[in-house]
Structures are given as structure tokens and as C-alpha cells.
Amino acid sequence: MLPYNTIHEAAAALGRNLTYAETIWFNYSARKSDYFLYCHNILFLFLLFSVVPVPLVVIEILRSLGFDKYKIQPKVRLSVSEMLTCYKDVMRMFFLVIGPLQLVSYPSIQMIGIRTGLPLPSGWEIALQLFVYFVVEDYTNYWIHRFLHNKWGYENIHKVHHEFTAPIGFAAPYAHWAEVLILGIPSFLGPAIVPGHMITFWLWIALRQIEAIDTHSGYDFPWSPTKYIPFYGGAEYHDYHHYVGGQSQSNFASVFTYCDFIYGTDKGYRYQKKILKKLKEETQNGESYNSSNQDLKSD
Secondary structure, three states: OOOOOOHHHHHHHHOOOOOHHHHHHHHHHOOOOHHHHHOHHHHHHHHHHHHOOHHHHHHHHOHHHOOHHHEOOOOOOOOHHHHHHHHHHHHHHHHHHHHHHHHHOHHHHHHHOOEOOOOOOOHHHHHHHHHHHHHHHHHHHHHHHHHOOOHHHHHHOHHHHHHOOOOOHHHOOOOOHHHHHHOHHHHHHHHHHOOOEHHHHHHHHHHHHHHHHHHOOOEOOOOOHHHHOOOEOHHHHHHHHHHHHHHOOOOOOOOEOHHHHHOOOOHHHHHHHHHHHHHHHHHHHHHHHHHHHHHHHHO
């Protein structure tokens, strides 16, 4: 809760007028407790898990309208009932594990110093903190993910997530309850190392979940803006990991690809890409050769 009764008191404390964004924040948060603001994460996660994958579901249903060419594993087709079952399982996990965890984890947010007051962070501050959060999460998630692919970790925990060999958006958070708890640690480490404003924290949670849904979409769209993010893995990169399944020792990265490159855990993926590229070139050359022969015969 902000320690000001009016905007004039807030402006006097800051020594300047509030910005437009700060005025909106003051009007919304001035009489709300910090705990209530933190619990917004529960609503955000519910909406993200429920709404963001919906266009992917529609695309999966309407593949006959030209979306098949973007499907990474075009031979796999999930029914509406299978996708709804996945959503129900994710929502069950949300209400039984993720939601309650959010409700009881507020003391840790207080401890690391996530603030809700004024002034609001600048755009550059938010961007730099989000960058740190993504890098920290990506690095720690990489090693936890590798651990979950050892025999014990996979058989007892991680195989639930790999039930989808061709992932869909709803399957991004589809996992064993223990995995949900374990992988919450990397998401929390960045804000713990570089604590910021609650708005930055909200953005971090939202962007991380959207990214996870994107990489589990099962579609590689050429117009995706993520194509311009350096070292970003994306759907095609992570889809290979699901395709190989439990024996996969490749593409452990959650967001970026640098860890897999540095530690050599993308060799299988790169070899497959090389083979597929060679086959594609041979096919194209063969088609060109046959076309030339037909032209000569017609002459």
C-alpha cells in the first residue's frame, strides 16, 4: 500500500509531478495491500494459460486451410477432446499447486525486496532487469532440465511432460507437480538477484509463460518476431527435444540456445538440420533436373 493519501502528497514526496503511468498506478494501487497486488499473478497466469494457446488450438483445427506447412510434425494431429483434456489437466495443476504456491510465497517476495511504491521504474530499467531474469532463468533451467533427463529424474518426474511428443500450446505447463515446483526456482532467482518493481515482476511472469507457450506451439511461423531475437530457440528447436523424447540429450534450453552450444548438447539437432537441408537440396535439384528433361523432350 502506498504511504500517500493523495496524488499531491506523492508529488511532494517525489519532488515532481507524477508521470501519466505513475498517476494510473497511484489511482489503482494506493489503497491496495502489497499482498493483494502480488496475488495478481494468479489471475495473470490463469488468463495466460487459458487464452494465449487458443489461437494455436484454432490453427490446429483449421490446418486444412494452409497451416499444415508451418506444422513442425505435420503427421501428428490432436483432436479437440485431447487438447481440452490437456487444458483440464493444466488447470487442475494450477488450482492445486501453482495457485496455492502463489498465495503462500509472498514472504519471499517481501524478503528479496520487490517494491510496489513510487517512482515507477524507467523503460530501460525494466528492460535490463527482464534481460537478467531471462538469462538467469535460462542458465539454471538448463541444468535442472538436464538432471530431469537422467534415468531417475525422467522416470519419476519428467516423463509426464514428455507425454506430448508433438507439443501444443496448452502443454507448456503440463508436467508432474514436482517439476512445477522445481522449475519455479529458476523463475524466482532472477528477481531475487536483481529485485525490481512489482510491475516488472508481473511482466517477467507473463513474458516467461508466453515464451513457454510459444516454444511448445508445434508451429514454426516465419513471421514470428522471435526470429529476430539472438540465440532464441523457438518452437522448432524445442520440438526436436520432445520428438526424441526420453532418450533426448539435446536441446535442454528453455529460451536461448547458447548453453546447448557451449556444452555440446545440440549436436543431434544440428546434425538432423544438416541432413534435412541436404535432402531438401537434393530433392530440389532432382525436380529441376526432371523439369529440364521434360522441356528438352517437348522441344
